[in-house]
Amino acid sequence: MTFNHLKKLESESIYIIREVAAEFTNPVMLYSIGKDSSVMLHLAIKAFAPNKIPFKLLHVDTTWKFKEMIKFRDQTIKENNLDLIVHINQEGVNNKVGPITHGSKTHTDIMKTQSLKQALNKYKFDAAFGGARRDEEKSRAKERIFSFRDTNHRWDPKNQKPELWNLFNTKISTNESVRIFPLSNWTEVDVWQYIYQENIAIVPLYFAAKRPVIKRDDMLIMVDDNRLEIKKGEKIEEKLIRFRTLGCYPLTGAVESKASSIEEIIIELLESKHSERQGRLIDSDQIGSMEIKKQDGYF
Amino acid sequence: MDLKKFFINQNSKKQLKILTCGSVDDGKSTLIGRLLFDSKSIYSDQISQTKFESEKYGTQGKEIDLALLIDGLQAEREQGITIDVAYRYFETEKCKFIIADTPGHQEYTRNMATGASNSDIGIVLIDATKGILDQTRRHTFILSLLGVNHIVIAVNKMDLLNYDKKNFDNIVHSFEKLSKNFNFLSKRYIPMSALIGDNVFSKSKKMPWYADETLISTLESFDIDKSSIGEEFSMPIQWVNRSSSDFRGYSGTISSGKININDEITVVSSGERAKVRKILTPDGNAEFSFENQAVTISLDKEIDISRGDIITTDLDKIKIADQFSAHLIWMHKDNMLPERNYIFRFINSYINGKITNLEYKININSYEKIAAKSLELNDIAYCKIALSKPTFFKSYIQNNQLGSFVIIDQFNNLTVGAGMIDFELRRSSNISWHDMTIDKKKRSTLNSQKPCALWFTGLSGSGKSTIANILEQKLHQLNKRTYLLDGDNIRHGLNKDLGFTDADRVENIRRVAEVSKLMTDAGLITLISFISPFKSERRMARDLFDTNEFIEIFVDTPIEECEKRDPKGLYKKARSGILKNFTGIDSDYEVPSDPEIKLKTLLKNPEELADEVLDFLKVNNII
The missing domain is CATH 3.40.50.620 (HUPs)
Incomplete structure (x- = not known):
């Protein structure tokens, strides 16, 4: 067996x-x-x-x-x-x-x-x-x-x-x-397959919904509260988005998506061409940046 | 996409753990990069980052350097080498793969053994332009030693030899000869080019002479799960699950066999039996469970079981002993010395022990057995091991979870070695300890003194023997029975067969410690005057005695002063190179961190220092 x-x-x-x-x-x-x-x-x-x-x-x-x-x-x-x-x-x-x-x-x-x-x-x-x-x-x-x-x-x-x-x-x-x-x-x-099979609850932000976003540095940033200052030329739009990874909201980019169930997320994932940490600004602020952060004690 | 079909397919996928081994520049990172690239496990942003880095550090000109995808850490990106074990993941239609990528550098044998310990299949990469190298012999040996039973010999860089069959055939022939020394369950040869992708995922059109499968199809076809049905059920206890209510269960991962509700199990440490009442698996309560599943089992009655125990349906299949023989891989730059104390980590316990006999070392290039007195980093050897108490195990060949252990340094907690148990040695059960009717207490009452060991340690020429001598005279005047064991004198008799290598120093101290233990047991105040430079051996000596019986006296004299005194002219000889392994010059002295007494010889004369020790003995009611 x-x-x-x-x-x-x-x-x-x-x-x-x-x-x-x-x-x-x-x-x-x-x-x-x-x-x-x-x-x-x-x-x-x-x-x-x-x-x-x-x-x-x-x-x-x-x-x-x-x-x-x-x-x-x-x-x-x-x-x-x-x-x-x-x-x-x-x-x-x-x-x-x-x-x-x-x-x-x-x-x-x-x-x-x-x-x-x-x-x-x-x-x-x-x-x-x-x-x-x-x-x-x-x-x-x-x-x-x-x-x-x-x-x-x-x-x-x-x-x-x-x-x-x-x-x-x-x-x-x-x-x-x-x-x-x-x-x-x-x-x-x-991880997704396990969440699906075991019916594990996850934060709704992983599922697509209409949410207010702005476009900044090629990322879609969600406007979660009024601490996010809207710069000149930026405008808040309602878009159908979801998150592949969750961190601090001004540092975590959303992706446009229609996937509103775990099944749809898995399909999207299998067909996607971008890795999940791409939405994370903190990985790319310098070459080898995750390694440097880890040596300092970051998880 | 049909999701239902997708999940059925996903659920039928088996897991394959593979290890890639090859020497420097065989193209290992390129192969793994190829596997990830062709299985579409690399996302476009990772590719663009690798392209960016390829231009900075790459070796393939404008082309993407697949190896850079793999070489994760910054240092090695810059130096173009792989420095540690890395794990990679990809999947195909049939399987999910976990690849351990280990470096091919000679000095990194320990990393390869680490990767091999958790792998089902080994890929031995051979550069077709170079043929079989020393490292190939080494890697094959380690795979066999760690019980990786299925191997693929990937003859890489065929593109550089115009895909010539003759080269491939020669390598197959040489490897067949080499592998006669081992018993692999299956062995396949594949000519390929990882750089171009020939015979990795798709069949190469350039080698029509090769009719067999590609690398991926070959890997998928291995049947790696040896069925343990028919084997007895055994499970080491990992965690006792007690709740405030009436539930009490025993958690662990089943190491062999199948368990059903109502089966009778035996606790190996006590021989107590009970019936299985409930089996809680990750999927909830179940009627039965199998090898490799993490479960919690509750029994029909309360019996005493704790972490460190094992439960089984067949007591005869589990060995219990405090001595066994094993293969050892040494993984630390501090040498392994026989008779030194280490911590041994088994599946659910830590036990103190030592390597008692170093039978032989194995040259892993020539497979010769060589006599040795100690082990260096990356050495592989066959040894006898003695533990401070018995443990349960199986031989490694039978069960690698119950037959393996790692060795930990007791001072810095580093993992210094790993071992695979061969078989138990029955010696310990044949010699039973004779309890004497006249014991230490009775002898010491007759002598009206408390026996103890006064252990003088310090550099050569520090004044140990001088102080010990004066102290013994003073004790004698007080009518105390004493004996002085002196380093130089003992080396003329009991220890005259020993030299001054680290291994011999350890044995020297072990014998003296045992002798002083006997003398203390005989009721004497024993004075021991030995350089005893290593912490571990002083600790080993201390552990032989009862509490408060062992008194460590550090004779603290700076080396400059010892060298100035140089009563026997030894420092002079050591400095001129005539005398090797001299403590303080080319062999370490590890300063005691917490001695009972510290004697500063620069401030007082030997007479006053002896009185200091005498005062300590009085204050502590020893005399």
């Missing part, structure tokens, strides 16, 4: 999640509200059923997430009876740091990378789950499933522990920590 690809991935991820719960003293699950987080959470619930999952969820809120994301987050937590910690970099808020005023690089660094480090230090988490996949970006393809971070949360790509079989080395010294990626071996198609 053998299992198909998706069943193998599912069992592999559950094994990884249980291993972390068994070996670390204070793990946490990074919950970013996106579809990958939804899948990861779904797997964690399965791993410990019929019990509650034995760790908390952490959302690093940059204060620039889409409103619908926050609504979905709170609903998910309530429905599944989960414990959520929301962390905001108060220093960044006090200095009014934002993507529009400070640009993508500074905003991501202060409100996301620094904020994440603050939260990990504050609660003394020794292990943090993330929903990243190796097929997303080239530097992620080289990262381990158990990715070690030094006391400053930095990733050293040239000094990774070899990972053989499923024997993960979970030994760390004081103040070191580990990021764990249970979805490492999943592809974008796998």
Whole structure:
């Protein structure tokens, strides 16, 4: 008896999640509200059923997430009876740091990378789950499933522990920590197929609807609140759009699409010619930019 | 598009994990780039970014350099080398592929072993213009050692040889000869050009003499899942699932066989039995489950099971021992030394242990067995291993999850090695420990002293023996029974067969530690004066003793001062190169981080320093 690809991935991820719960003293699950987080959470619930999952969820809120994301987050937590910690970099808020005023690089660094480090230090988490996949970006393809971070949360790509079989080395010294990626071996198609089969709830922004957008730097930016200043020559249009990936709204481009169901999304995906991170401004602000961010402690 | 058909097709796809290995410039990254490109796994924005980078770093002129798609990290984009294991994904009509891309550089054997440990199929790339190289022999060996049973020999760059059959035939012939040493279940040869795409996805028109399948069709045709039906059910316990209500279940991933509700299982550690009441799979409650599925099982009665245990339907299939023989791959620049303590990571436990016998090292180019005293980075060897307590396992050939382990350094937590269990050694169960009626306590009462080990460590010439000598005289005057073990003296007798290599130093200290343990057990205050330069060995010695029995005394003298004193003229010899492996000169001294006593010899004379130790012994009620 053998299992198909998706069943193998599912069992592999559950094994990884249980291993972390068994070996670390204070793990946490990074919950970013996106579809990958939804899948990861779904797997964690399965791993410990019929019990509650034995760790908390952490959302690093940059204060620039889409409103619908926050609504979905709170609903998910309530429905599944989960414990959520929301962390905001108060220093960044006090200095009014934002993507529009400070640009993508500074905003991501202060409100996301620094904020994440603050939260990990504050609660003394020794292990943090993330929903990243190796097929997303080239530097992620080289990262381990158990990715070690030094006391400053930095990733050293040239000094990774070899990972053989499923024997993960979970030994760390004081103040070191580990990021764990249970979805490492999943592809974008796998994730959508799993969402479809398991009927996993996702943020409605993934589905096409008429939404107000402006065109800026070749991207379609959704007008989610009045913090987005409309420049001269720009005009707000109602367009049938959806998002392939969700981040901070002024940094995440929408795509024009008619796909309003998961089936249609999968069809669109199979026929599409652009990779999902294309909508993310933060990947391309310099060559090798994701790798540099990761070395600094970004997920 | 018919979505229903799409999902049925998706669900029937099997997963194939493949490893590509080849030496530098065999065209490995180009092949993987080709697989991704031809399977349409690359999106147009990724292609345009690669085009942009191709112009900056590429080697193919105006053409897109497929290798750049693969070389993910910035450093290697600039240097044009692959430095680590990377994973890539693509799918065809029949299969979903996960490719491990590992570097072909000689020094990166550990990465290839890492990739091989999780692969079903190995692709051995051979550059047709170069033929079989040392690395080809090396890669074939590692594939076989790690149990990758299906291999494809991809003879690449046929385009550079005008697609000539004779070249291909020669390589096939040489490889057949080479692979006589191994037992691969299946082996296929394919002439191809990854750069142009010949025989990768589509059949090459340039090689009509080759009648067999393309690379992709060949990979799809392998039957990699060896059915474990008929094997016993076994599952290592990963997590005990207790809830506030009455539910108690045992979670784990089934390592072999099939389990049904009402089957009787045995807990290997205790021999207790129980019946399966419920099986919770990722799809909910089920009547049965199979190998590789992550499940939670509840039983008909409460028995004691915890992480580190294994449950099975056939006790005889599981081995339990604290000693076994295994193949080892060393993965760290710090050498492996026999008798040094390491942490061994098994499927659901960490156990302390050591390599007791290094039987032989294997030259993976010539496959010769060579005698060795230690292992260096990328060495492969056959060893005997002793653990501090028994564990369960199967041989690696039978089950690679239950037959594998990784080795972790106890100080910096790095993964330093990996191993594959061959078979258990029964030695430990034959020697039972004789309990003596007269014990340490009775002896020490008669002596009216508390026995202990005073372990002097420090550089040569630091003053260890001088201080230890004075201290022993003082203890003697107090009517205490003592014995002084001195490095130089022991090397004339008990340890005269040992030299000064790292491996011999470890063995030297091991013997002395064991002897001092016996003397302490005999009720003596034992003074040990040895350079003992390595933390691990001092720790090993300490671990032999009861709490508070081992007193580490660091004789702290700066090397400049030792060299100035040079009582035996050794530093002079070492500096001139006559004496090799001299501590402080060309061999390390690892300073103790937390000794019980630290003696600063620059400030006081040996008499005063001996009194300092004496005071410590009095304060701590030892004398």
